[in-house]
Amino acid sequence: MLIDNNQELYPLEEEELELGMELPWTVYTEAGQLLMREGSQVDNQRKLDNLLSKGYRHREKKASDASGETAPDPTEPQPVLFDQATNPFSELDELGYQLKQLFELIEEDKARPGQVEKRCYALATQVQGLIELNADAVLGAVHMSSEHPYIIQHPLHVTIIAALVAKTLKVPQPIQLSMLAASLTQNIGMNAYQMRLHAQKEPLSKQQRAQVEEHPLEGVKLLSKAGVMDRLWLQIVYQHHEKTDGKGYPKGLKGVKIRPEARILALGDVYAALVTGRPYRPGLSAQQSLRSIFLARGKQFDPKLSQVFLSELGLYPPGASVRLRNGEVAIVIERTKDTRAPKVTSFMDSHGQLFMRMQQRDTSEFSYNVVAGVNPQSLPRLNPTLLWGIKLRRVN
Template sequence: MTIRRLTRSDLRVGELLAWNVFGENGALLARKGFMPSSDAQADSLVERGYVDDPAVPAPAGASTEPPSVLRLLNHAVAELEPLLHRIAAGGAGVQAELEQVALLVAQAVEIHPEVAAACILHNQRAAPYAVRHCIDTAVVAQIVARAVKRPAAEMQSMTLAALTMNVALLRLQDERGTLSDEEKALVRSHPERGVALLRQAGVTDPLWLDCVQSHHENEDGSGYPRALVGDAIALPAKLVALADRYCARVSDRPYRKPMLPNAALRDILLEARHALDAQLGAVLIRELGIYPVGTFVRLLNGEVGVVSRKGLNSTTPWVQSFIGPRGAPLDVFLQRDTRGDLSSIRDVLSADQVDANIRMDQVWGRTALP
């Protein structure tokens, strides 16, 4: 017997459930024999549910718990950092190891894309920005690529490009915000220098290299280094560019506070009018939601919580409240459906405005164990 994600093919409206369905934290969501009465109810169970399926044998010694997305991404960060420094120093023979890092990212997104997206907001101390940002970008690029059903081989090349896009810029990314003229020139040339370093390291995949070279190109030709326009930019490169810009906006830097996630998405929407692919920008917002998972919010009833998962539409996510209306921490987190009048979202808050230190597993259960 093994625990697996519930899928839409496992249940039909008007038919009895064959298993007990559990949430990420082990809470019972629906008992065996429960009958979903609507597509919305079935979709809600699929979004959150795990089942004990005796038809799927677990390997000897295997854990029956869903793997932790947070652990997978932290492992990816730890593996990526020395590889990037090796490439930057002119080293070779790293492709197989980079492919393993890409696999860790893909596994994390496959297990739970919403928790993977929440890690971008809640796991910013895991590594220096220069390394963590590459993992974050790969996560978002994967989420959007899956939504638009890109081929697996293309997604692999795109993910490897996201992991290595700034290999020629490592020393600058965690430093001050004001750059000298020489440093600005290094920034402008880093896509081409990155490609040269990757070629030196033995990378020959043309799509991987093209994505690295093109991740600062803009739809209107205002980007660099080649001032490409529209369809001259490969779609995987557009995905990396989109993810790169969102993740950079919501990241805490030594010289700049992060943007609120909803404000970052609004910026992306504005940028999509000229610099980014408008259709991909719309998919990003649809997949993350107007209030991305992991966003701190204050509800109309005065409670403070965190967006824990997407709702039935992009403006009404589910929230776990952890501070009561009078400002006292709650002993037990409360799940709120923001479609309700008193539970609707009033404000989006920064981490600095939230007087609480919550762990990811308190909100997302076993899939976010440290």
């Protein structure tokens, strides 16, 4: 994980340490403070436990270019470069169909060696490319309903959020690929029954709860059987339901014992689930969902990553429904430097009548100030391409 001085620190893993060893590297805390120097002896159990719970070490970096940033490896997949005329919503819809085909390949055990990794990395780089093209529109899609079922829509939405956070943190591309591949496949172990649970109005039974808590391990087994050899990808899938306070599953890991990439996925997973309606509850507004994340920081979620996540989405994230001072209802279409004054498209007047033609508003103007969030469940389904003023065609 990147820290402020652009050095990469990663938590120590259990297999790297043993009682009586001499440290081959200097160890730091997550905040970058010195914990133990290179050459120090791990001569008692207390030191070993302290290193395992708090220790981070530098990860070897690639050669850097003149700007000081890591030079891209020409052999690894890079973000797709889309034509400026590309409709991101059409592309995301197409990605949903590609993800469905990938799941079928895995579940039916038909994948050739390397095929699942290649396809999943390709999906990841397309999400990255769409964020480069129009991050606000792509983030907006997380808050808008789609034609795809939950088992397709949800991992795509989590991947969008994870990719945005990773870009902000300047996570190296190889790690991003593993993380985004894990995000796309995080729930592959419960695809067979997730739609049934998604539609269920009653609380989970003990048997169902046990089944759900097994899905990270089942996912790792399925992916391994399908030929996935990316160890980091598999580790993130296994840990994506762990919580900072140790109350997650399947292992009840705490704090730095959870990979930072899995901690990012946990944020995206919960947020995307909160804003999506279920048969037993309506989806929450963006503001309600962000508040839930804010209140759970330091408990369920990593506090520093929570702050990055909240800052990235902003007070009124793209796709959020809001009411303006003049009574109009609008959808946020673009974040601005002033988090309280996003760009919006109004689609409903103060009397609840839909506009014949949608109107873009500057919410920094007094009469168009945002005064409240609006629960999206009470609103008609809207075409995002019209809200964002994007052409309807796909560019192949």
